[in-house]
Amino acid sequence: MRQEFLHRAKLKAPVNVTWEVTARCNLHCRHCLSADIGGFSEAELGFDESKALLDALKRMEVFQVNFGGGEPFMREDFLDLLRYAHEQGVTTCISTNGTLLTDAIVEKLRNMDLLYLQVSLDGATANTNDAIRGPGTHGRILEAVKLLHRHCIPHVSINTVVTGANFREIGDLYDLGKRLGTKTRLSRFRPSGNGKKAWDELRLDSLQLAELSHFLSDHPDIVTGDSFFSITAFDRRELGLNMCGAARMTCSVLPDGSVYPCAFLHDGRFLAGNVRTESLQSIWDNAPVFELLRNTRVDACGSCWRFSICHGGCPAVAYFLTDALNRPDPECVASFRTVLQPAPTAGQAYQSP
Amino acid sequence: MDNLSYHLHPLVRGRNESFGLLFYNTRDTLLTFVRCGDLLRIGPAAGGISRLEVHCGSEAERGKVRRVLRGLAQKGLIVETGVSA
Numbered sequence: 057m058r059q060e061f062l063h064r065a066k067l068k069a070p071v072n073v074t075w076e077v078t079a080r081c082n083l084h085c086r087h088c089l090s091a092d093i094g095g096f097s098e099a100e101l102g103f104d105e106s107k108a109l110l111d112a113l114k115r116m117e118v119f120q121v122n123f124g125g126g127e128p129f130m131r132e133d134f135l136d137l138l139r140y141a142h143e144q145g146v147t148t149c150i151s152t153n154g155t156l157l158t159d160a161i162v163e164k165l166r167n168m169d170l171l172y173l174q175v176s177l178d179g180a181t182a183n184t185n186d187a188i189r190g191p192g193t194h195g196r197i198l199e200a201v202k203l204l205h206r207h208c209i210p211h212v213s214i215n216t217v218v219t220g221a222n223f224r225e226i227g228d229l230y231d232l233g234k235r236l237g238t239k240t241r242l243s244r245f246r247p248s249g250n251g252k253k254a255w256d257e258l259r260l261d262s263l264q265l266a267e268l269s270h271f272l273s274d275h276p277d278i279v280t281g282d283s284f285f286s287i288t289a290f291d292r293r294e295l296g297l298n299m300c301g302a303a304r305m306t307c308s309v310l311p312d313g314s315v316y317p318c319a320f321l322h323d324g325r326f327l328a329g330n331v332r333t334e335s336l337q338s339i340w341d342n343a344p345v346f347e348l349l350r351n352t353r354v355d356a357c358g359s360c361w362r363f364s365i366c367h368g369g370c371p372a373v374a375y376f377l378t379d380a381l382n383r384p385d386p387e388c389v390a391s392f393r394t395v396l397q398p399a400p401t402a403g404q405a406y407q408s409p
Numbered sequence: 410m411d412n413l414s415y416h417l418h419p420l421v422r423g424r425n426e427s428f429g430l431l432f433y434n435t436r437d438t439l440l441t442f443v444r445c446g447d448l449l450r451i452g453p454a455a456g457g458i459s460r461l462e463v464h465c466g467s468e469a470e471r472g473k474v475r476r477v478l479r480g481l482a483q484k485g486l487i488v489e490t491g492v493s494a
Contacts (some may be wrong), residue, residue, distance in 0.1 A: 070439060071433065117424040147438065
């Protein structure tokens with residue numbers, strides 16, 4: 057995919073919208089990126105307001121809504137919301153911890169064609185997963201994945217936030233996914249929400265990031281949701297978006313209807329508006345903070361040999377670690393390549409050790 | 410191309426953008442960006458079917474559109490529907 061023009065183009069609407077439909081959750085994960093939205097639970101959009109937002113997504117020709125939270129299945133009307141989204145022709149992707157899934161719920165999901173499910177699991181072993189997601193969750197999550205498999209739900213992936221705690225189990229998680237008939241999806245640990253507090257303990261070090269880059273190259277069937285473009289090797293650059301999509305391809309809606317550029321920038325400075333008082337289209341078109349994101353250029357990366365496959369990386373990570381959006385992603389492999397090996401010449405693929 | 414018409418596959422969504430067309434495949438959630446300017450446009454949906462409208466004059470433009478249509482059809486994003494009126 058030749059994507060250079062996308063860095064300058066402004067789409068008329070998001071491609072997908074991440075919607076944290078509730079702040080309520082039955083788990084308390086140590087790295088939860090949404091931990092800061094807990095105060096929004098009182099002001100959750102009601103069912104009619106939620107339907108109105110889905111109507112707006114249809115009008116805007118948004119293709120996909122990513123439902124998250126909190127735990128989406130904590131909402132009593134969540135299945136009705138899903139059904140309504142599909143009636144509007146909007147594909148849905150649910151990020152769930154899986155622990156609230158029952159036979160009755162999954163039977164209803166089975167009839168939904170435009171549905172993708174990501175079940176979160178943060179370790180191949182109970183010790184590793186439960187230390188992050190809570191005691192007893194490993195077994196409950198695996199039961200949920202097996203339940204989905206028994207009901208022949210087609211688009212299921214196991215999603216793992218890669219941290220220093222589970223890094224050595226990524227291969228086992230990949231094998232586990234194969235055995236359970238699911239895709240493996242790896243997500244980046246970011247210093248937002250609870251991740252701020254756990255950052256120093258759980259983040260990957262530079263050698264692990266390089267090894268992960270190599271592992272992803274060897275496993276092109278692993279989905280990364282584009283979150284790892286800071287370490288994407290040349291041989292994966294055609295597999296996804298090679299730049300930050302915040303305010304360009306996506307935006308994020310919180311339970312109370314407030315809108316942010318992405319799910320990792322839920323910080324008051326980046327509030328773009330609220331769908332209760334302004335249409336999402338108007339926010340997309342006019343919010344100054346969205347223009348700020350679209351115009352952010354990481355000038356320090358302009359001459360880097362990797363610029364075409366990351367465009368400076370994730371501004372959210374740069375913001376939370378350096379207090380500036382336009383700084384190079386601190387976890388970019390280019391920033392520590394000299395520690396690992398001599399820099400490649402222009403056009404040459406980076407080989408991690 | 411000149412006598413054929415095309416519509417979007419029923420499992421594919423698409424929309425017009427300033428650079429051309431943007432397709433979304435519901436079968437795998439993958440996006441396809443087509444930089445064709447106004448040469449191709451997605452018409453209003455009728456009966457659940459969205460047709461592709463071709464707007465080209467010169468032979469060079471026709472050649473480009475032929476290649477684009479062939480690629481989109483190979484990817485399963487559009488479907489040939491027969492001879493247009």
